[in-house]
Amino acid sequence: MLTAIVGINWGDEGKGRMVDLLSQEYKIVVRYQGGNNAGHTVVNEKGKFILNLLPSGILRDDTVNVMGPGMVIDVEHLYNEVKTLREGGINITPANLKISDRATICMPYHKLLDCLEEDRLGDAKFGSTRRGIAPSYSDRYMKKALRMGDLLDMNYLKSRLEGIVEWKNLTVVGGYNAEEVTLDGCMEWLEKYGGFFREFICDTTEFLGAAAKNNEKIMFEAQLGALRDIDFGIVPYTSSSSTIAAYAPVGAGVPGCKLDCTVGIMKAYSSCVGEGPFTCELFGEKGHELREAGGEYGAATGRPRRVGGFDIPASRYGVMIQGATELALTKLDVLSYLKEIPVCVAYEIDGVQTQSFPSGDRLKRAKPVYEYLEGWCTDVSGCRSFDELPEKAQEYIRYVEKAVDCKIKYVSVGPDRDQYMVLD
Numbered sequence: 453m454l455t456a457i458v459g460i461n462w463g464d465e466g467k468g469r470m471v472d473l474l475s476q477e478y479k480i481v482v483r484y485q486g487g488n489n490a491g492h493t494v495v496n497e498k499g500k501f502i503l504n505l506l507p508s509g510i511l512r513d514d515t516v517n518v519m520g521p522g523m524v525i526d527v528e529h530l531y532n533e534v535k536t537l538r539e540g541g542i543n544i545t546p547a548n549l550k551i552s553d554r555a556t557i558c559m560p561y562h563k564l565l566d567c568l569e570e571d572r573l574g575d576a577k578f579g580s581t582r583r584g585i586a587p588s589y590s591d592r593y594m595k596k597a598l599r600m601g602d603l604l605d606m607n608y609l610k611s612r613l614e615g616i617v618e619w620k621n622l623t624v625v626g627g628y629n630a631e632e633v634t635l636d637g638c639m640e641w642l643e644k645y646g647g648f649f650r651e652f653i654c655d656t657t658e659f660l661g662a663a664a665k666n667n668e669k670i671m672f673e674a675q676l677g678a679l680r681d682i683d684f685g686i687v688p689y690t691s692s693s694s695t696i697a698a699y700a701p702v703g704a705g706v707p708g709c710k711l712d713c714t715v716g717i718m719k720a721y722s723s724c725v726g727e728g729p730f731t732c733e734l735f736g737e738k739g740h741e742l743r744e745a746g747g748e749y750g751a752a753t754g755r756p757r758r759v760g761g762f763d764i765p766a767s768r769y770g771v772m773i774q775g776a777t778e779l780a781l782t783k784l785d786v787l788s789y790l791k792e793i794p795v796c797v798a799y800e801i802d803g804v805q806t807q808s809f810p811s812g813d814r815l816k817r818a819k820p821v822y823e824y825l826e827g828w829c830t831d832v833s834g835c836r837s838f839d840e841l842p843e844k845a846q847e848y849i850r851y852v853e854k855a856v857d858c859k860i861k862y863v864s865v866g867p868d869r870d871q872y873m874v875l876d
Contacts, residue, residue: 459677468492522703689728
């Protein structure tokens with residue numbers, strides 16, 4: 453059974469929480485793209501954990517976690533993430549964490565270039581997390597990236613890095629007039645943080661291929677959502693990798709495998725961190741109240757998220773792009789304070805309404821068309837079945853399900869592991 457857990461919208465939908473929940477049924481969990489530019493927040497009996505790079509299955513004792521070749525890995529950040537989790541009582545060893553030798557290393561100069569370019573762009577910035585993700589992927593496609601497997605032979609790594617540093621300084625010093633990158637500084641950084649992971653690095657393609665052949669249950673965990681995909685998202689305000697389910701076997705390192713199931717995650721309302729068009733956005737007091745009710749602040753950056761009502765055009769598009777076979781609706785409990793629940797049912801572009809999700813300049817010109825559904829105005833965090841929910845909450849779930857044309861199987865009513873329900 454090969455299952456992908458993916459985001460339907462702009463990211464921050466609650467994928468980590470659902471991976472943690474569903475991973476009890478899977479032996480292996482794989483992160484297949486992205487870096488530490490987004491966070492997954494998970495609450496369990498051991499505490500509250502924010503994961504940026506590690507697969508969310510790392511919080512389960514019997515799960516093997518894989519960081520696939522589609523990822524870009526800041527080894528300093530990973531080192532500190534592992535350290536923090538171990539201090540929180542989480543066991544992390546080469547037995548339950550395997551890092552692909554083909555994954556790209558996100559270097560300090562990648563973060564430097566990310567910051568320099570965002571500063572240069574000023575008000576036209578893309579909203580980068582400034583963690584070096586785009587420059588890392590750029591180097592990867594220019595065949596100038598270092599890979600995790602290079603850490604196993606530091607002499608070979610140094611011979612490659614020498615030319616790369618010289619090339620980087622043409623831009624860092626010559627282009628941005630910043631302080632030069634040094635070979636010795638990079639090598640010291642790699643030895644200090646990268647050396648720690650040598651025993652974790654392996655051929656994960658061989659490991660996963662054997663597991664798939666033995667019909668092991670494997671879960672593929674995405675970062676961000678469909679609307680941040682490099683090809684199908686709100687370009688240029690996207691991530692620099694493919695966030696869609698179809699890429700999961702490729703980014704995991706087993707391109708010959710086919711998915712059996714794709715679980716799409718979406719909130720009961722909309723949220724977005726960073727720049728770019730966000731048609732359904734609520735402003736003023738309404739936006740502030742929803743942001744505070746949902747605790748909408750980025751797990752990776754702490755930035756306040758933009759919020760809005762549930763966006764039907766965007767969500768229907770995300771369901772289609774992800775090829776979702778079933779959905780998980782998260783944070784239903786957050787809407788309990790509302791007497792009327794805002795839902796963006798269509799976009800208006802140049803005076804014409806559409807229910808399709810546009811791209812490019814048409815998306816920037818789109819205005820939301822809102823309708824309001826009656827709220828339930830009572831706490832639902834203690835509900836554990838559909839029948840226990842207030843009638844209006846049940847109606848809201850069925851309304852959303854019909855609007856996006858995909859079955860909602862899971863509904864989350866709180867951050868704890870037991871605060872969810874499975875629908876028939």
